[in-house]
Amino acid sequence: MISVGVLGATGAVGQRFVQLLAGHPNFELSVLTASKRSAGKKYRDAASWRLEVPFPEDVGDIIVSDTTVESLKKVDLVFSALPADLAGEVEMQCAKAGIGVCSNASTYRMEPDVPLVVPEVNADHLGMIDLQRDKGTDGFIVTNPNCSTIMLTCSLAPLRTFSFSDIKVATMQAISGAGFEGIPGMAIFDNLIPYIGNEEEKMERETLKIMGTFDGAEVQNAPFSVSACCNRVPVIDGHSMSVWIDIKDQVEKVEKAFRTWKSTLPDLPTLPEKSVDYIDLPDRPQPRLDRMKGKGMTVSIGRVRPGIRYQAMGHNTIRGAAGASILNAEVICDRDYL
Template sequence: MTVNAGIIGATGAVGQRLIQFLDPHPDFEITALTASDASAGDTYREAAKWRISMPIPEDIAEMTVTETDPDAMPDDVDIVFSSLPSSVGEAVEPDFCEAGYVVSSNSSNGRTDPDVPLTIPEVNADHIGLLEVQRDERGWDGALVKNPNCSTITMVPPLAALDEAFGLEAVTVSTLQAVSGAGYSGVTSMEIIDNAIPHIGGEEKKMETESRKLLGAFDGAEVSWHDARVYASCNRIPTLDGHLENVWTDTEADATVADAKEACRAYSGADLPSSPDRLIHVFEEPDRPQPRLDRDRDNGMAIAVGGLQETEGGLQFNCLAHNTMRGAAGASVLNGELLLTEGYL
């Protein structure tokens, strides 16, 4: 059975990636697209400044864009994928949930709310059970699920593998983040060419909080956040796609490079269409992963790890993920697949 899907905020960078994922998807069919009021009534071709190398699918290009309002959403839509700016998502997403829609959202609002599942299906699929708590507390017929920030999602799978093997006490991360993470108009060429920007507003806090919730334990009623200390420094660099991160960990048990590589390689994917067979690819080469060479591995959904070294008290490694694929649109689609598998659609 095909599940009807709507995309709210469909014309932006993540909305376009959602179309890339969903148009050929085996389980979802795009039946509704929304954007700003100024674009309502236009065809998608007219409303969107298409930035992806693949052409707009013809059936999508001729769809009429509607306003972002649950009253404008067709009744037969089973799931809504949200790529709204957080300020808009905070105002609009609860309206969709109250109207009975299940929302899989990439927007940052609400990610750390106690009753909102923040999920990476390969890491903490059981947290989806928070939806029962959410519906009881909020009285929604619909539901709201979040995927984490694109920089958080890059480091958490290898951290989960290392935590399972050795236990985590502390994490320090310095990021080298691509300009696409700021959206098409987020960083001007004059700011970023021949430059690096050692600050991304709000990004450090997202990494420091979201990672602890993702690695936490769900007891059926609430998530107890992981007690590891997490420190982040976030930097924008002039790559187009792919967030590269340098990570240092303190572990509870002694950790060797050989055991860490095995833990990462053995960390399983999810039995979902968009999850790669091997979630974490471990490089032996000391100069990998690199954004241009490694961001598109497994349709942009794999996490690449390299440079593993022992340190005093733990391990150091580099990790990379495609920030608008695995880190945004693909993460929302994975959560949609999890919702379908768990019977919420």
């Protein structure tokens, strides 16, 4: 078993990490960190549990630590659910101390020697870990992208055999993406908010890195453009998006690509049977009906139309955050980087 910790374990994504890691066959959850006001408490007392699944009692007695490298000395790998403004210093200190970091934070995503990974799409970018170690870092930092970027790039993986140069996407993003305290009820109830800070920019630049080519020294960005419009909607979990891509009218071939594409990854605990699932119904995918497919790790696709236009949807705190980092870690271990 590999000893792991969660940084920022009491927040929305932190709780999702804890839920998914409790009972994991390869990872032993041994350290949970949070702010100073939670440090010293048992996790069951520090975390105001708000997920839809029962509290994992087997981790309830873990004493929460302050978020410092000293508190992480007995772990081999940490999962970071820290906000970006706090993640930078702590994650780098962990990497320099020989700890592997799988981060959900945006801080290092666009650094030239840091992998920005969706395993089914660009697992080969994990070779950038060697670039970090060549610079003298004993550990490493591996990031997963923004939650909406993950849904988009998963949907693009089956389309790599087609020729295209321009992607446009409009998202309808769940309120859980803003955290437990992120959006007041009076702001989102009976409403739609057509702005999420930095979200459009993240989708536009992260997609190009993920879909780009790693030549062993650097990533060459993908040769297409991405334009995003991001909206917050009154859905609890599940980011939906409408995608326009300039593939010349080949609806049947695109549908077949979505139906038949499979990941080439080995069998891993968090990898769903179908990373992409095409639903041949006129009113799907829908968050409430489809977000828990593949235990929340499947991206559902539907409504392919001439243009090409289609719908994509996935669970933002599982596929789009904690589950993505855990799958990254499983691939890292499978490829002997840890």
